[in-house]
Amino acid sequence: MRATSPHSGEALLFLTDEQLRQGIEAMFFAYRGFTADPDRILQDMSYGRAHHRAVHFINGAPGTTVNNLLDILGVTKQSLNRVLRTLIEDGLVESRVGTTDKRERNLYLTDEGKALERQLSDAQRARMRAAYRSAGPEAVAGFKTVLEAMMDADMRRHYRKLREGR
Amino acid sequence: MRATSPHSGEALLFLTDEQLRQGIEAMFFAYRGFTADPDRILQDMSYGRAHHRAVHFINGAPGTTVNNLLDILGVTKQSLNRVLRTLIEDGLVESRVGTTDKRERNLYLTDEGKALERQLSDAQRARMRAAYRSAGPEAVAGFKTVLEAMMDADMRRHYRKLREGR
DNA sequence: TTGGAAAGTCAACAAAGCTGACTTAAACTC
DNA sequence: GAGTTTAAGTCAGCTTTGTTGACTTTCCAA
Numbered sequence: 001m002r003a004t005s006p007h008s009g010e011a012l013l014f015l016t017d018e019q020l021r022q023g024i025e026a027m028f029f030a031y032r033g034f035t036a037d038p039d040r041i042l043q044d045m046s047y048g049r050a051h052h053r054a055v056h057f058i059n060g061a062p063g064t065t066v067n068n069l070l071d072i073l074g075v076t077k078q079s080l081n082r083v084l085r086t087l088i089e090d091g092l093v094e095s096r097v098g099t100t101d102k103r104e105r106n107l108y109l110t111d112e113g114k115a116l117e118r119q120l121s122d123a124q125r126a127r128m129r130a131a132y133r134s135a136g137p138e139a140v141a142g143f144k145t146v147l148e149a150m151m152d153a154d155m156r157r158h159y160r161k162l163r164e165g166r
Numbered sequence: 167m168r169a170t171s172p173h174s175g176e177a178l179l180f181l182t183d184e185q186l187r188q189g190i191e192a193m194f195f196a197y198r199g200f201t202a203d204p205d206r207i208l209q210d211m212s213y214g215r216a217h218h219r220a221v222h223f224i225n226g227a228p229g230t231t232v233n234n235l236l237d238i239l240g241v242t243k244q245s246l247n248r249v250l251r252t253l254i255e256d257g258l259v260e261s262r263v264g265t266t267d268k269r270e271r272n273l274y275l276t277d278e279g280k281a282l283e284r285q286l287s288d289a290q291r292a293r294m295r296a297a298y299r300s301a302g303p304e305a306v307a308g309f310k311t312v313l314e315a316m317m318d319a320d321m322r323r324h325y326r327k328l329r330e331g332r
Numbered sequence: 333t334t335g336g337a338a339a340g341t342c343a344a345c346a347a348a349g350c351t352g353a354c355t356t357a358a359a360c361t362c
Numbered sequence: 363g364a365g366t367t368t369a370a371g372t373c374a375g376c377t378t379t380g381t382t383g384a385c386t387t388t389c390c391a392a
Binding site for chain 4: 065066067077078081085098101103104105
Protein backbone atom coordinates (compact mmCIF):
# COMPACT_ATOMS: atom_id res chain seq x y z
CA MET A 1 0.00 0.00 0.00
CA ARG A 2 1.23 3.45 -0.87
CA ALA A 3 1.78 5.80 1.99
CA THR A 4 0.06 8.77 0.47
CA SER A 5 -3.35 8.70 -1.16
CA PRO A 6 -3.66 6.44 -4.20
CA HIS A 7 -4.10 9.28 -6.69
CA SER A 8 -1.05 11.27 -5.56
CA GLY A 9 1.31 11.43 -8.48
CA GLU A 10 5.03 11.77 -8.82
CA ALA A 11 4.87 15.42 -7.81
CA LEU A 12 4.18 14.37 -4.21
CA LEU A 13 6.87 11.74 -3.99
CA PHE A 14 8.59 13.80 -1.31
CA LEU A 15 5.64 13.22 1.00
CA THR A 16 5.90 9.44 1.29
CA ASP A 17 6.25 7.94 4.74
CA GLU A 18 9.79 6.88 3.89
CA GLN A 19 10.74 10.42 2.92
CA LEU A 20 9.20 11.74 6.10
CA ARG A 21 11.06 9.18 8.13
CA GLN A 22 14.29 10.29 6.56
CA GLY A 23 13.51 13.86 7.51
CA ILE A 24 12.81 12.80 11.08
CA GLU A 25 16.10 11.00 11.36
CA ALA A 26 17.94 13.86 9.70
CA MET A 27 16.54 16.23 12.33
CA PHE A 28 17.62 13.90 15.11
CA PHE A 29 21.18 13.41 13.92
CA ALA A 30 21.65 17.02 12.83
CA TYR A 31 20.45 18.40 16.15
CA ARG A 32 23.09 16.34 17.88
CA GLY A 33 25.75 17.93 15.71
CA PHE A 34 24.20 21.31 16.23
CA THR A 35 24.63 21.16 20.01
CA ALA A 36 27.82 19.11 20.12
CA ASP A 37 30.40 21.91 19.98
CA PRO A 38 28.92 24.21 22.64
CA ASP A 39 28.22 21.17 24.82
CA ARG A 40 31.86 20.21 24.64
CA ILE A 41 32.97 23.68 25.71
CA LEU A 42 30.41 23.82 28.51
CA GLN A 43 31.15 20.47 30.07
CA ASP A 44 34.43 21.71 31.54
CA MET A 45 32.72 24.63 33.21
CA SER A 46 29.91 24.01 35.64
CA TYR A 47 27.36 25.04 33.02
CA GLY A 48 25.09 23.15 30.68
CA ARG A 49 22.97 23.60 27.62
CA ALA A 50 20.35 25.48 29.60
CA HIS A 51 22.90 28.17 30.45
CA HIS A 52 23.87 28.43 26.81
CA ARG A 53 20.30 29.05 25.76
CA ALA A 54 19.78 31.75 28.36
CA VAL A 55 23.01 33.50 27.41
CA HIS A 56 22.19 33.25 23.71
CA PHE A 57 18.81 34.92 23.96
CA ILE A 58 19.87 37.58 26.46
CA ASN A 59 22.64 38.47 24.06
CA GLY A 60 20.20 38.69 21.17
CA ALA A 61 17.70 40.85 23.05
CA PRO A 62 19.55 42.80 25.74
CA GLY A 63 17.26 44.17 28.42
CA THR A 64 14.73 41.37 27.95
CA THR A 65 12.61 40.47 30.95
CA VAL A 66 12.47 37.18 32.78
CA ASN A 67 8.93 36.58 31.59
CA ASN A 68 9.85 37.10 27.97
CA LEU A 69 12.73 34.69 28.32
CA LEU A 70 10.43 32.10 29.88
CA ASP A 71 8.17 32.41 26.88
CA ILE A 72 10.98 32.01 24.38
CA LEU A 73 12.70 29.12 26.11
CA GLY A 74 9.47 27.32 26.94
CA VAL A 75 10.55 26.19 30.38
CA THR A 76 9.15 26.83 33.83
CA LYS A 77 10.14 29.66 36.11
CA GLN A 78 11.96 27.41 38.51
CA SER A 79 13.96 25.81 35.77
CA LEU A 80 15.06 29.14 34.32
CA ASN A 81 15.57 30.65 37.74
CA ARG A 82 18.09 28.06 38.77
CA VAL A 83 20.14 28.78 35.67
CA LEU A 84 19.76 32.54 35.86
CA ARG A 85 20.74 32.64 39.50
CA THR A 86 24.05 30.92 38.89
CA LEU A 87 24.77 33.17 35.91
CA ILE A 88 24.09 36.29 37.99
CA GLU A 89 26.10 35.00 40.95
CA ASP A 90 29.01 34.26 38.65
CA GLY A 91 28.82 37.75 37.16
CA LEU A 92 27.91 36.74 33.61
CA VAL A 93 24.45 38.28 33.66
CA GLU A 94 23.28 41.52 35.20
CA SER A 95 19.70 41.93 36.41
CA ARG A 96 18.51 45.54 36.63
CA VAL A 97 15.21 46.66 38.09
CA GLY A 98 12.95 47.91 35.30
CA THR A 99 12.73 51.68 34.80
CA THR A 100 9.12 52.01 33.71
CA ASP A 101 7.83 48.96 35.58
CA LYS A 102 9.83 48.27 38.70
CA ARG A 103 8.42 44.76 39.04
CA GLU A 104 10.33 43.70 35.97
CA ARG A 105 13.99 42.80 35.78
CA ASN A 106 15.91 43.66 32.66
CA LEU A 107 18.65 41.19 31.84
CA TYR A 108 22.00 42.05 30.29
CA LEU A 109 25.22 40.17 29.64
CA THR A 110 28.28 41.54 31.42
CA ASP A 111 31.57 41.67 29.53
CA GLU A 112 32.38 38.27 30.95
CA GLY A 113 29.00 36.99 29.83
CA LYS A 114 29.56 38.38 26.35
CA ALA A 115 32.90 36.60 26.21
CA LEU A 116 31.28 33.26 26.99
CA GLU A 117 28.49 33.89 24.51
CA ARG A 118 31.06 34.68 21.86
CA GLN A 119 33.02 31.54 22.59
CA LEU A 120 29.94 29.34 22.36
CA SER A 121 28.38 30.96 19.32
CA ASP A 122 31.68 31.03 17.46
CA ALA A 123 31.86 27.27 17.80
CA GLN A 124 28.24 26.80 16.80
CA ARG A 125 28.45 29.21 13.89
CA ALA A 126 31.59 27.55 12.57
CA ARG A 127 29.72 24.30 12.11
CA MET A 128 26.72 26.08 10.68
CA ARG A 129 28.90 28.01 8.26
CA ALA A 130 30.58 24.85 7.05
CA ALA A 131 27.21 23.21 6.51
CA TYR A 132 25.83 26.26 4.69
CA ARG A 133 28.88 26.58 2.51
CA SER A 134 28.84 22.97 1.45
CA ALA A 135 25.09 22.99 0.81
CA GLY A 136 24.87 26.29 -1.06
CA PRO A 137 22.45 29.25 -0.86
CA GLU A 138 19.42 27.55 -2.38
CA ALA A 139 19.61 24.63 0.00
CA VAL A 140 19.93 27.09 2.87
CA ALA A 141 16.80 28.90 1.78
CA GLY A 142 14.93 25.60 1.67
CA PHE A 143 16.34 24.59 5.02
CA LYS A 144 14.96 27.72 6.67
CA THR A 145 11.62 27.44 4.94
CA VAL A 146 11.02 23.92 6.18
CA LEU A 147 12.23 24.66 9.71
CA GLU A 148 9.95 27.67 9.95
CA ALA A 149 7.00 25.58 8.79
CA MET A 150 7.82 23.00 11.41
CA MET A 151 7.58 25.40 14.35
CA ASP A 152 4.57 25.87 16.58
CA ALA A 153 2.79 29.13 15.83
CA ASP A 154 4.00 30.69 19.09
CA MET A 155 7.59 29.86 18.36
CA ARG A 156 7.30 31.16 14.81
CA ARG A 157 6.14 34.44 16.28
CA HIS A 158 9.18 34.64 18.52
CA TYR A 159 11.46 33.62 15.69
CA ARG A 160 10.20 36.37 13.41
CA LYS A 161 10.21 38.96 16.13
CA LEU A 162 13.83 38.26 16.98
CA ARG A 163 14.69 38.53 13.31
CA GLU A 164 13.01 41.91 13.00
CA GLY A 165 14.66 43.28 16.10
CA ARG A 166 18.04 43.29 14.47
CA MET B 167 32.51 45.53 10.02
CA ARG B 168 31.22 42.80 7.79
CA ALA B 169 30.91 39.38 9.33
CA THR B 170 32.53 37.48 6.50
CA SER B 171 35.79 38.36 4.80
CA PRO B 172 35.88 41.79 3.10
CA HIS B 173 36.06 40.43 -0.43
CA SER B 174 33.03 38.12 -0.08
CA GLY B 175 30.47 39.34 -2.58
CA GLU B 176 26.71 39.09 -2.69
CA ALA B 177 26.94 35.42 -3.52
CA LEU B 178 28.01 34.69 0.07
CA LEU B 179 25.43 36.85 1.76
CA PHE B 180 23.91 33.70 3.25
CA LEU B 181 27.07 33.18 5.27
CA THR B 182 26.91 36.36 7.36
CA ASP B 183 26.87 35.98 11.13
CA GLU B 184 23.30 37.26 11.17
CA GLN B 185 22.20 34.62 8.69
CA LEU B 186 23.94 31.95 10.71
CA ARG B 187 22.31 33.19 13.86
CA GLN B 188 18.93 32.92 12.20
CA GLY B 189 19.70 29.35 11.26
CA ILE B 190 20.69 28.57 14.83
CA GLU B 191 17.46 29.97 16.20
CA ALA B 192 15.44 28.23 13.50
CA MET B 193 16.98 24.92 14.56
CA PHE B 194 16.17 25.61 18.19
CA PHE B 195 12.53 26.55 17.65
CA ALA B 196 11.91 23.91 15.01
CA TYR B 197 13.32 21.12 17.13
CA ARG B 198 10.85 22.03 19.82
CA GLY B 199 8.01 21.64 17.36
CA PHE B 200 9.54 18.46 16.05
CA THR B 201 9.39 16.75 19.45
CA ALA B 202 6.22 18.41 20.75
CA ASP B 203 3.61 15.96 19.45
CA PRO B 204 5.24 12.68 20.56
CA ASP B 205 6.14 14.30 23.88
CA ARG B 206 2.50 15.15 24.43
CA ILE B 207 1.45 11.57 23.77
CA LEU B 208 4.17 10.16 25.97
CA GLN B 209 3.57 12.32 29.01
CA ASP B 210 0.40 10.44 29.85
CA MET B 211 2.21 7.12 29.80
CA SER B 212 5.21 6.59 32.04
CA TYR B 213 7.55 7.02 29.09
CA GLY B 214 9.66 9.87 27.78
CA ARG B 215 11.54 10.99 24.72
CA ALA B 216 14.30 8.46 25.33
CA HIS B 217 11.78 5.62 25.01
CA HIS B 218 10.52 7.09 21.77
CA ARG B 219 14.01 7.17 20.31
CA ALA B 220 14.71 3.56 21.28
CA VAL B 221 11.41 2.36 19.84
CA HIS B 222 11.96 4.36 16.67
CA PHE B 223 15.34 2.87 15.87
CA ILE B 224 14.48 -0.68 16.90
CA ASN B 225 11.54 -0.44 14.55
CA GLY B 226 13.76 0.77 11.74
CA ALA B 227 16.38 -1.92 12.23
CA PRO B 228 14.77 -5.00 13.82
CA GLY B 229 17.27 -7.35 15.41
CA THR B 230 19.75 -4.56 16.13
CA THR B 231 22.09 -5.04 19.08
CA VAL B 232 22.32 -2.96 22.21
CA ASN B 233 25.77 -1.77 21.18
CA ASN B 234 24.59 -0.60 17.80
CA LEU B 235 21.73 1.26 19.40
CA LEU B 236 24.16 2.90 21.82
CA ASP B 237 26.17 4.12 18.89
CA ILE B 238 23.18 5.53 17.07
CA LEU B 239 21.62 7.20 20.07
CA GLY B 240 24.91 8.54 21.41
CA VAL B 241 24.14 7.88 25.06
CA THR B 242 25.78 5.73 27.68
CA LYS B 243 24.97 2.11 28.33
CA GLN B 244 23.15 2.74 31.57
CA SER B 245 21.02 5.48 30.10
CA LEU B 246 19.84 3.20 27.35
CA ASN B 247 19.59 0.19 29.61
CA ARG B 248 17.14 1.83 31.97
CA VAL B 249 14.87 2.69 29.07
CA LEU B 250 15.26 -0.69 27.45
CA ARG B 251 14.53 -2.52 30.69
CA THR B 252 11.18 -0.80 31.18
CA LEU B 253 10.26 -1.41 27.56
CA ILE B 254 11.10 -5.10 27.91
CA GLU B 255 9.29 -5.44 31.25
CA ASP B 256 6.23 -3.79 29.73
CA GLY B 257 6.32 -6.16 26.79
CA LEU B 258 6.98 -3.58 24.08
CA VAL B 259 10.45 -4.84 23.20
CA GLU B 260 11.75 -8.38 23.01
CA SER B 261 15.43 -9.12 23.71
CA ARG B 262 16.73 -12.36 22.24
CA VAL B 263 20.17 -13.78 22.97
CA GLY B 264 22.32 -13.59 19.85
CA THR B 265 22.64 -16.78 17.80
CA THR B 266 26.22 -16.44 16.57
CA ASP B 267 27.52 -14.37 19.50
CA LYS B 268 25.73 -15.11 22.74
CA ARG B 269 27.04 -11.93 24.35
CA GLU B 270 24.82 -9.91 22.07
CA ARG B 271 21.12 -9.27 22.46
CA ASN B 272 18.96 -8.78 19.39
CA LEU B 273 16.12 -6.34 19.90
CA TYR B 274 12.67 -6.51 18.34
CA LEU B 275 9.40 -4.68 18.81
CA THR B 276 6.48 -6.79 19.92
CA ASP B 277 3.05 -6.11 18.42
CA GLU B 278 2.35 -3.81 21.32
CA GLY B 279 5.64 -2.03 20.72
CA LYS B 280 4.81 -1.62 17.07
CA ALA B 281 1.48 -0.10 18.02
CA LEU B 282 3.16 2.53 20.18
CA GLU B 283 5.74 3.24 17.50
CA ARG B 284 2.97 3.74 15.00
CA GLN B 285 1.10 6.10 17.27
CA LEU B 286 4.16 8.25 17.92
CA SER B 287 5.47 8.33 14.40
CA ASP B 288 2.04 9.09 12.98
CA ALA B 289 1.94 12.22 15.10
CA GLN B 290 5.46 13.23 14.20
CA ARG B 291 4.98 12.52 10.52
CA ALA B 292 1.78 14.53 10.42
CA ARG B 293 3.65 17.67 11.43
CA MET B 294 6.51 16.86 9.11
CA ARG B 295 4.12 16.28 6.24
CA ALA B 296 2.39 19.60 6.82
CA ALA B 297 5.75 21.39 6.90
CA TYR B 298 6.95 19.62 3.75
CA ARG B 299 3.74 20.31 1.91
CA SER B 300 3.74 24.00 2.69
CA ALA B 301 7.43 24.37 1.87
CA GLY B 302 7.46 22.39 -1.38
CA PRO B 303 9.82 19.75 -2.79
CA GLU B 304 12.76 22.04 -3.55
CA ALA B 305 12.80 23.44 -0.05
CA VAL B 306 12.65 19.89 1.32
CA ALA B 307 15.67 18.90 -0.75
CA GLY B 308 17.59 21.89 0.61
CA PHE B 309 16.46 21.11 4.13
CA LYS B 310 17.90 17.62 3.95
CA THR B 311 21.10 18.76 2.32
CA VAL B 312 21.86 21.26 5.06
CA LEU B 313 20.91 18.88 7.86
CA GLU B 314 23.14 16.19 6.47
CA ALA B 315 26.03 18.62 6.25
CA MET B 316 25.47 19.61 9.86
CA MET B 317 25.89 16.10 11.24
CA ASP B 318 29.05 14.68 12.73
CA ALA B 319 30.72 12.23 10.37
CA ASP B 320 29.74 9.27 12.56
CA MET B 321 26.12 10.26 12.57
CA ARG B 322 26.09 10.86 8.84
CA ARG B 323 27.34 7.31 8.44
CA HIS B 324 24.48 5.99 10.53
CA TYR B 325 21.99 8.18 8.70
CA ARG B 326 23.04 6.90 5.31
CA LYS B 327 23.21 3.31 6.46
CA LEU B 328 19.66 3.43 7.79
CA ARG B 329 18.52 4.93 4.52
CA GLU B 330 20.14 2.16 2.50
CA GLY B 331 18.73 -0.58 4.68
CA ARG B 332 15.22 0.10 3.48
C1' DT C 333 43.75 -22.89 28.57
C1' DT C 334 43.87 -18.73 30.27
C1' DG C 335 43.71 -13.84 30.07
C1' DG C 336 42.03 -9.86 27.87
C1' DA C 337 38.31 -7.67 25.30
C1' DA C 338 33.45 -7.08 24.32
C1' DA C 339 28.39 -7.01 25.54
C1' DG C 340 25.35 -6.33 28.82
C1' DT C 341 23.69 -5.21 33.70
C1' DC C 342 23.52 -2.79 38.15
C1' DA C 343 24.25 1.01 41.72
C1' DA C 344 24.75 5.58 42.70
C1' DC C 345 24.87 10.22 41.34
C1' DA C 346 24.10 14.89 38.52
C1' DA C 347 21.71 18.09 35.41
C1' DA C 348 17.70 20.04 34.16
C1' DG C 349 13.19 19.55 33.44
C1' DC C 350 8.44 19.64 36.18
C1' DT C 351 4.36 21.01 39.82
C1' DG C 352 2.43 23.53 43.51
C1' DA C 353 2.42 26.69 47.18
C1' DC C 354 4.06 30.85 48.84
C1' DT C 355 6.17 35.92 49.38
C1' DT C 356 7.19 40.54 47.94
C1' DA C 357 6.61 44.54 45.49
C1' DA C 358 4.59 47.21 42.00
C1' DA C 359 0.81 48.34 39.03
C1' DC C 360 -3.76 48.54 37.92
C1' DT C 361 -8.89 49.13 38.84
C1' DC C 362 -12.93 50.37 40.80
C1' DG D 363 -7.58 54.25 49.01
C1' DA D 364 -8.68 49.16 49.13
C1' DG D 365 -8.53 45.23 46.77
C1' DT D 366 -6.91 42.59 42.75
C1' DT D 367 -3.65 41.33 39.40
C1' DT D 368 0.96 40.81 37.68
C1' DA D 369 6.24 40.06 37.64
C1' DA D 370 9.65 38.08 39.88
C1' DG D 371 11.62 35.10 42.97
C1' DT D 372 11.79 31.17 46.53
C1' DC D 373 11.16 26.58 48.68
C1' DA D 374 10.21 21.69 48.69
C1' DG D 375 9.91 17.63 46.26
C1' DC D 376 9.61 14.90 42.21
C1' DT D 377 10.82 12.81 37.23
C1' DT D 378 13.51 11.98 33.25
C1' DT D 379 17.67 11.22 31.29
C1' DG D 380 22.14 11.84 31.26
C1' DT D 381 26.84 10.44 33.72
C1' DT D 382 30.81 7.11 35.86
C1' DG D 383 32.53 2.93 37.84
C1' DA D 384 32.26 -1.78 39.11
C1' DC D 385 30.62 -6.21 37.90
C1' DT D 386 29.22 -10.77 35.18
C1' DT D 387 29.08 -13.47 31.20
C1' DT D 388 30.79 -14.73 26.90
C1' DC D 389 34.06 -14.92 23.22
C1' DC D 390 38.47 -15.24 21.03
C1' DA D 391 43.31 -15.46 20.44
C1' DA D 392 48.10 -16.02 22.17
